[in-house]
Amino acid sequence: MSCSVLDEEQFRQCCQLLLQRSDQLGDGWSWEAVQGSEEGYLRKTALRSVPSDWGPLHDQEGFSFHPQTLLASTGSDFLRAEEEDDGSCTGTNSSSLVVQYEYHILFSCSYGAPVLYFRAFTLEGKSLALEEMWSTIHPNYRLRLQNCPLNAISQQEHPLLGQPFFFLHPCRTEEFMGLMLQAAQDQGRPVNYVLSWLSVVGPVVGLDVPLQYCTPLHSAVSLNSTKPD
Secondary structure: OOOOOHHHHHHHHHHHHHHHHHHHHOOOOEEEOOOOOOOEEEEEEEEEEEEEHHHHHHHOOOOOOOOOEEEEOHHHHHHHHHHOOOOOOOOOOOOOEEEEEEEEEEEEEEOEEEEEEEEEEOOEEEEEEHHHHHOOOOOHHHHOOOOOEEEEEEEEEEEOOEEEEEEOOHHHHHHHHHHHHHHHHHHHOOOHHHHHHHHHHHHHHOOOOOHHHHHOOOOOOOOOOOOOO
16 A cells, blocks of 8 residues: 555455454454445444543533644654653542443545544443543643644534544544555555554544554455455
């Protein structure tokens, strides 16, 4: 894969490889077909504990920061933020709130790239508003979500389900994926575009990619095989 954009067929092939590895690891990804359509998306649910000292999610009176000031940065900044996460904000003595996340990976024809859609609920079933969602972002990432003309996290109608979802705007995807793909090409390494992209954007919203995804598959999957079903 020599360019930093995808077509839909390449997206499906990358998803197929990710699904097979997820099945081996028990990581919970599935392919959801849209009834009456050939379209579909990857889906995963996960529980996540959000420490109270990350932000005002636990404060029922309001919120102490403004999401419109937290703007997108490049993928390299996201990676640096992850490297600097030393656990200092997740002390065992702090209280936390358990949140259930639902993640979807869709293909954007406009950007030629995958897009991460997600929503979150408390265990009581209350959906998180946009301001509350910003409160669940790790402080290391918040510091770097700046100096970009578009908000990193927005809310809009899910393209396939017609329900309100949050999503990470893909405006910088081609930029940081171009760097990653070029580095892989220079080193002669094969790359799963969707998996590499997810390893950058996923941790921003609490979706970590296990290191085991980087190890070889037990059995090979041809990129010319059938689409996910």
